[in-house]
Amino acid sequence: MNDFRKLAEALPQIIWTCAPNGSLEWINDRWEELTGMTVEEARRNKGGLQMMHPDDREQVTQSWAVALATGMSCEMEYRLRNRAGDYVWHLAKVAPMRDENGAIVRWTAAAFDIDDRHKAEEALRASEAALRQSATEARARAEELEALMDAVPAAVWISDDPECRILRGNKAGYDLLRSGPGKNLSKTAEDSADTRHFEVFVNGVQVPHSELGLQRASRGIEVRDYEEEVRFDDGEVRYLYGNAIPLRDCDGSPRGAVGALVDVTRMKEAEAAMREAARRKDEFLALLSHELRNPLAPIITAAQLMEMRGGSATPREREVILRQAQHMVRLVDDLLDVSRVARGKIMLSKSRLQLADVVARAIEAISPLLDQRHHHVTVSVPDDGLSVDADEVRLTQVIINLLSNAARYTPPRGNIVIDARREAAEVVLRVRDDGPGIDGDLLPHVFEMFVQGARGSDRQQGGLGLGLSLVKSFTELHGGTVSAANNPDGQGSEFTVRLPRLSGSSHPPASKEPPSAPPPPRPPGARSVRVLIVDDHVDGASKIARYLTRAGHDVRLAHDPTRALSLTDGFRPEVAIIDASLPVMDGYSLGQELRSRMSGAPPRLIALTGYGRDDTSRGEEAGFAASIPRPLNADLLVRLLDAIEAL
Known part of the structure; x- marks a missing residue:
């Protein structure tokens, strides 16, 4: 027995022996080194149980009672409190020692420190639980993401390779491309049978399959604010707008892409409808302006003629007619200018x-x-x-x-x-x-x-x-x-x-006025022509008059339609050069009035205009022989008069 105890003292485990009835006989020094409790304290009233974790005492007591009752060996796991107050897991193995007759003469036991193993097992169980929880949460997140993708009204497509050979989409993506769930939506797939029913265009030009937005993004090119139109083989067109962003590996290499595009077909159709409505509105304003101007011109002319002829009857009424008609002209001119601005027809001279x-x-x-x-x-x-x-x-x-x-x-x-x-x-x-x-x-x-x-109630x-x-x-x-x-x-x-601001002389004037150089030589035998100039640009009109006078023509000058009409009886012009954009009565209406008054020998009419083909066409309709755009080329005007005189 002494040899046994010497051996037990040399071992790192806690070794002890008990009498056949289970009472503690001896325990090695490892016990006191671990717990700080002496053997005497451990023997007294089963004091050793006090060093066990409270949750483990009942299980240990029951296992020990079964062993005593059956005479069988047993194993128990429990926690012992060490000197520091921490509990350390131990595995105790208890076995009976018998005499030659088989009677139990002693119980021997050894307690092994399994705290590290137990902690590792607990950590493994916690890790497995966390992994199971993570997997559960991941499945939940995946289900939520899938539900979200299907709930999003935008088409979402995902590619998993740099060549974009396979393209998956959400429900909106499949519906937009009129394809069944699970089909490959890639135009660069090895088998593109699922996408043969449509092609993609940008600005009216078909896009090569390798240059589509998702294909470019899969190669690492970020595509933003991307607009395209999808044309189906039955003639339907859908307009899309969105982004395609590359997906990358840890080293930054492109591995695919994700794209999100919104169907903006209704918005495009609404924009087109608005543009068409705006175009019709502008055309209506232009037509309304011209149609309102036509009756106003003779009203103003009649009022001005009544003023010229004098007479004491209804002077106040004539003044009201003229003033209100001129006000109407200004309103119509504003409408006409708005229409020209909206249609881009304003050309500056x-x-x-x-x-x-x-x-x-x-x-x-x-x-x-x-x-x-x-x-x-x-x-x-x-x-x-x-x-x-x-x-x-x-x-x-x-x-x-x-x-x-x-x-x-x-x-x-x-x-x-x-x-x-x-x-x-x-x-x-x-x-x-x-x-x-x-x-x-x-x-x-x-x-x-x-x-x-x-506005006030009088709307002044x-x-x-x-x-x-x-x-x-x-x-x-x-x-x-x-x-x-x-x-x-x-x-x-x-x-x-x-x-x-213009500064210095680096910007030569594009003057509307003719140069002061002498007029070009006229053809032999060319005669003087009676010319009436009607232009509200006082300085420019005066220089034109002087230039034509130096060229040998008989010239009269008027700065408004009223003065022009008053000159016709005495002067009888053969040619009238008229500013097309005269205030109150425009030049075309004045030209028609001159030809009507001088129907026996109507003058040839030349329009000075800066408004391009629209006004030129109107001049032809009004009986004008020619239209000269500003800035005026005076030499051209002289040659034009000679050509008209030769007819």
């Missing part, structure tokens, strides 16, 4: 202009309205140094519309200030008034068509709400900008027009 000259012409044109409302106008515009490259008619119209707006919305006897100066590379024109200002909600929309400020402001819209359009056609703001003091508003 630019020349080098001094802004002061343009402002002066605008004030002259708007002066009746300023006088009627008794406004005080202050002009601060330098005579020189503010050169712009502009269409004189359209820039004058910009300023007229700004002044008209200020005059109409400023109470009588108000103040209007016109200021212009050079700021860096721009010419800046400002028109200020001391009226009520612009409502804050209206200010961001003041340059939109048909937008107007509040008038107009269609087109003037400021034309200001913006014409200014932008000149490469400039226009803005509106209320004055800081709360009184009135300020409109600011910014135009590119």
